[in-house]
């Protein structure tokens with residue numbers, strides 16, 4: 569049987585994306601076959617689709633680190649045919665064919681049963697970006713961060729991780745400073761709960777000072793580089809930052825001062841390899857106490873044919889909100 573998928577191929581050392589019909593037998597030998605109903609686009613997918621060998625070693629390949637769909641066949645013991653499920657991360661979309669195809673085949677240990685009160689379509693409005701925002705928030709709340717502690721920040725706020733971080737913080741009553749390169753999006757960001765907008769260019773500079781005015785009780789950083797370096801130095805006593813991204817650079821310029829003089833905690837988040845129980849907990853929160861009634865508002869729904877153009881945009885940092893791929 570044939571299915572439709574985006575295929576990234578290497579041709580003369582360049583990488584091209586095309587929509588092709590593949591045979592089901594091209595999927596890997598895992599226990600569970602899922603008919604994908606929705607996927608979503610993440611920065612990592614764009615890296616895979618543009619030949620980043622740190623993400624995907626071998627081509628041709630079908631990217632897509634996210635998929636939500638219905639189990640068509642399983643030889644495992646945890647799920648049954650017809651179950652509605654969510655798969656994010658682990659090796660899917662990296663070196664295992666991913667959600668940019670109408671079918672995936674994965675080990676059952678990678679699968680989360682969709683919670684009640686969250687639709688498959690809503691789950692892919694979150695996708696890995698949302699899950700990552702949720703994992704960051706979980707770390708900060710478990711650390712003890714509370715709205716009364718003061719202002720928090722979100723960097724890369726118009727991106728996938730950033731926008732859902734902002735929405736989640738707002739839902740839980742935090743006062744959020746939104747750090748963005750797109751200050752023209754002020755109205756949108758304020759509608760989503762941002763109390764103030766900060767131009768990222770003011771922070772995207774060499775370390776201003778090893779200890780700066782203590783403004784933030786915590787935050788979620790999706791950017792890294794100079795921006796995170798400066799934010800680390802602007803935190804108040806006992807604060808915590810969860811960092812997950814590197815669009816602004818891989819390196820950190822910091823000193824020990826914020827850690828030993830202000831008791832700062834810096835958490836690193838890796839959503840792909842998070843324990844499945846932790847993923848289940850966060851998906852459960854999205855269906856209950858962290859339910860975002862407006863999650864569908866900043867989503868652009870596309871089909872497979874539109875993906876190559878959207879991949880180019882995310883690589884240029886031009887994406888606003890989330891892209892959801894909808895299958896027939």
Ligand SMILES: NC(=O)c1ccc[n+]([C@@H]2O[C@H](COP(=O)([O-])OP(=O)(O)OC[C@H]3O[C@@H](n4cnc5c(N)ncnc54)[C@H](OP(=O)(O)O)[C@@H]3O)[C@@H](O)[C@H]2O)c1
Pocket residue numbers: 610611612696697700723724725726727728729730747748749750768790791795811812813814815816817837838839840882883884885886887888889
């Ligand atoms: N650790 C994990 O588990 C995990 C999971 C998911 C994503 N990530 C990482 O998190 C980051 C964000 O992912 P995403 O899906 O949210 O990507 P995205 O949708 O492309 O958003 C990234 C945002 O960062 C800002 N930005 C872009 N280029 C920048 C630059 N040169 N300097 C500073 N800021 C820049 C932009 O927002 P503004 O214009 O508003 O500043 C952009 O919208 C990526 O590095 C991704 O790989 C990590």
